[in-house]
Amino acid sequence: MFSSLEKFPLKTILIFLIAILSMNLTYFQHSKVLLNNQQKEKINLVTSTISTELDKQSEVEATYDEMLGHELRTASIAIQKSLHPDFNHVTNEQLVxxxxxxNIGGLTLFERRGNEFIGVRSSDPKEIGANSKTWGIVYTAQLQLADRKTVDVGTGLSMENFWSGPIDTASTDETNIRKWGEYYDGTTNYIINPYLNVSSSLEHYREKVGVDVSIHELLDSNKGNLLEIGVLNPEKIFDKGPTPNNREKWYSERLIxxxxxxxxxxxxxxKLKEALEKKSTVFYNVMINGTNVLKSFTPIETSNLKYKRDDLNKVVMVATDYTQIEKTLQQQFREVFFFMSIVTLLVCTVIIILFSATRKKNEGAVKTVQDVYLDNINSIVQSIKEQRHDIINHITTISWMIKLKKYESLQDYIDPLIQEAKMMDYKIKAVEINIPALSGIIQAKLAQAEVHNIDMQVDFKNMENLRLTTIKTTDLVRILSNLIDNAFDxxxxxxxxxRKVTLEGVVQANxxxxxVHNSCNPVSPDIQSRIFESGFSTKTRKNNKGLGLHIIKQLIERYKGSIDFTMQEASVTFSIVIPLKHEK
Known part of the structure; x- marks a missing residue:
């Protein structure tokens, strides 16, 4: 039992299992990467859609913004012509x-007092007394206008004696989003500041068209996968401190x-900083409220983001549910594991079957070779017995001749025996081949030839270059033994x-x-044509155990070799050619 386990190909099965496991792990990892890439590709597609909508929205907002700016300038000129150049002669009721x-939202008149601008008259009481010094670029624009310069603050609509700021939250009324204009031509002691209320129009626009509509549609069509989409103002993530006049609530200062x-x-x-530095999408996984979320940040270049302190681009954030990928991977892993188990079981079964079949085949081959050796050993034993009997007879004869003092006759009797012994020794030395099995079978056949009174000559050359595998050695023994037996028969x-048999062997040209040459009775042409046919034999012995020339030919051809024969009147020669492997 233990010897069978030692022969069992456990290493082969283990190597196979490791190979299968490695391939499946590689496949699983490849699938994971593929699913991740597919998910990222979906995110990129969503981001691309939002980017396109942002571009469209930017164009629409820029056109809308410019149209409102021109409208405010026209209103400013009309206001300047309608009012007294000194605000002291203007009433709030006039402005209302x-x-x-x-048809504007309202207007305020700002007086310059040193480096400050104070609301002195307004249609909105909340604006009276307002100081614009904390209003950022609005204050800068007022300074430039008061100094009779062209306004250059990096945003808004700049025209002669006029500048229109971006749409933003009113500092005096955070419930309103407005569009302002600033007008000053030097003929008045105040800056005219008309404005339009745009909250309702913006809300209407966002409900019907624009980026928000696209985001809503994308989320609806990708439920269970897309969790959230947001277009962000990145500076609000970086800016953690308070802003002047509570500006974090302003429309232009909003995060989302x-x-x-x-x-x-x-x-x-x-991650957002990394995306802005690389100017490309950054993906990362994070657990949020027990959900594995795959998030991405993608910088988008647009021209309508107001108050860009550090020239930062808008950023599109996409959050997706990574648990969907995990579920897919788990299912795939179960399928791969099941497949691997089935394949492993099948392959192990095949290996066991092949192992058993190969072992039986090898045992059969070994048994065949053993049978050949046993036959030849029996022949050698029989030869030794006969030679022992002959030696006893020779010794008895020599003993009597010595007693009778027939010395001359004794010499004549001994000389042929010595010559015969030398000849046998020469034949044995002639077959000293570096492959013991081959050398042994030939010496056995020499002994058989001696028993059957067959003159067997052996001539092997260049055999030191002979290199054979184990299976080739056993097959060569079988081939050679059967051909010599046929020659003996x-x-x-x-x-x-x-009775003559000659065996020649040489290694040349790899x-x-x-x-194998032997004397024989003449062979008819009919027998010559059938000599390699399956099942054909000229032997009449019932206990014939030879392979047959057909099987011998198949065995030789298995090694890409060839066998042929030439027939003369009273002899036949079988020639075998077997290619040898090159030694490395």
Whole structure:
């Protein structure tokens, strides 16, 4: 039992299992990468859609912004012509009436007091006394206008004696989003500041068209996968401190420009900074409220983001549910594991079957070789017995001749025996080949030839270059043994004086060439044509155990070799050519 386990190909199965496991792990990892890439590709597609919508929205907003700017300039000129150049002669009631006539949201007159601008008259009481010094670029624009310079603050609409600021939250009324204009031509002691209320129009626009509509449609069509989409103002993530006059509530200062952003995490600032530095999408996984979320930040270049302190681009944030990928991977892993188990079981079964079949085949081959050796050993034993009997007879004869003092006759009797012994020794030395099995079989056949009174000559050359594998050695023994036995059978049909068998072997041109020549009775052409046919034999012995020339030919051809024969009147020669492997 234990010897069988030692022979069992456990290493082969283990190597196979490791190979299968490695391939499946590689396949699983490849699938994971593929699914991740597919998910990222979906995110990129979503981001691309939002980017396109942002471009469209930017164009629409720029056109809308410019149109409102021109409208405010026209209103400013009309206001300047309608009012006294000294605000002291202007009343708030006049401004209310004028705003209604011009169909604008309202207007305020700002007086310059040193480096400050104070609201001195307004259609809105909340604006009276307002100081614009904390209003950022609005204050800068007023300074430039008061100094009779062309306004250059990096944003808004700049025209002669006029500048229109971006749409933003009113500092005096955070419930209103307005569009302002600033007008000063040097003929008045105040700056005219008309404005339009745009909250309702912006809300209407966002409900019907624009980025928010696209975000809503994308989320609806990708439920269960897309969690959230938001267009962000990145400076609000980086700016953690308070802003002047509570400006974090201003329209231009908002963090979320479009969509929503509730999936917040501690790594967002560093990841957003990385995306802005690389100017490309950054992906990362994070656990948020027990959900594995795959988030991305993608910088988008647009021209309508107001108050860009550090020239930062808008950023599109996409959050997706990574648990869907995990479920897919788990399912795939179960399928791969099941497949691997089935394949492993099948392959192990095949290996066991092949192992058993190969072992039986090898055992059969070994048994066949053993049978050949046993036959030849029996022949050797029989030969030794006969030679022992002959030696006893020779010794008895020599003993009597010595007693009778027939010395001359004794010498004549001994000389042939010595010559015969020398000849046998020469034949044995002639077959000293570096492959013991081959050398042994030939010496056994020499002994058999001696028993059957067959004159067997052996001539092997260049055999030191002979290199064979184990299976080739056993097959060569079988081939050679059967050919020599066939030669003996044919020679035995002749008188003793005519029984001749010659065995020649040589290694040349990386080939083993063997020739078996024997004397025989004439062979008819019919027998010659059928000599390699399956099942054909000229032997009449019932206990014939030879392979047959057909099987011998198949065995030789298995090694890409060839066998042929030439027939003469009273002899036949079989020639074998077997190619040898090159030694490295």
């Amino acid at each position: 009436e004028l705003a209604q006539q011009l 420009l479009n969509g929503s952003y509730t999936y917040r995490d501690q790594a967002e600032e560093s 044919a020679a035995n049909e002749l008188p003793i004086t005519e 080939q083993l060439i063997i020739k």
